[in-house]
Amino acid sequence: MAKGRRPPGGMPGGMPGGMDLGAIMKQAQKMQADMAAAQEELKDEVVDASAGGGMVKVKVRGDLEVQEIMIDPDAVDPEDVEMLQDMVLAAVNEGIRAAQERAEAKMGGIAGGGMGDLGLPGM
Numbered sequence: 001m002a003k004g005r006r007p008p009g010g011m012p013g014g015m016p017g018g019m020d021l022g023a024i025m026k027q028a029q030k031m032q033a034d035m036a037a038a039q040e041e042l043k044d045e046v047v048d049a050s051a052g053g054g055m056v057k058v059k060v061r062g063d064l065e066v067q068e069i070m071i072d073p074d075a076v077d078p079e080d081v082e083m084l085q086d087m088v089l090a091a092v093n094e095g096i097r098a099a100q101e102r103a104e105a106k107m108g109g110i111a112g113g114g115m116g117d118l119g120l121p122g123m
Helices: 021-042 081-113
Strands: 046-051 056-061 066-071
Touching (some): 021 081, 046 081, 056 081, 066 081
Antiparallel strands (some): 046 056
């Protein structure tokens, strides 16, 4: 590089606006650690969901593992097994949806403040 010429970006080190690459890396590492901690916390959080007026209930952990399925004995009709299957399916799907929503809320708080704080567009 010729003497007196600046690298692309116009700043020493090539970072536009004089951003500190070390600070960016440190922020990224902190964000990664915060997300890992949040994922661990989600394993301990449980959401409840039900279907059929509470005849079928499920508990789903924040990491989307179904913990428990409870079926009211009155929901068991040998003549209509399909209805019970539909209720179980509906309750499990609702539990997974609720657990995903909780995870997105927790993780979004971490990612929402992350790299954008450093003035990087689109991050």
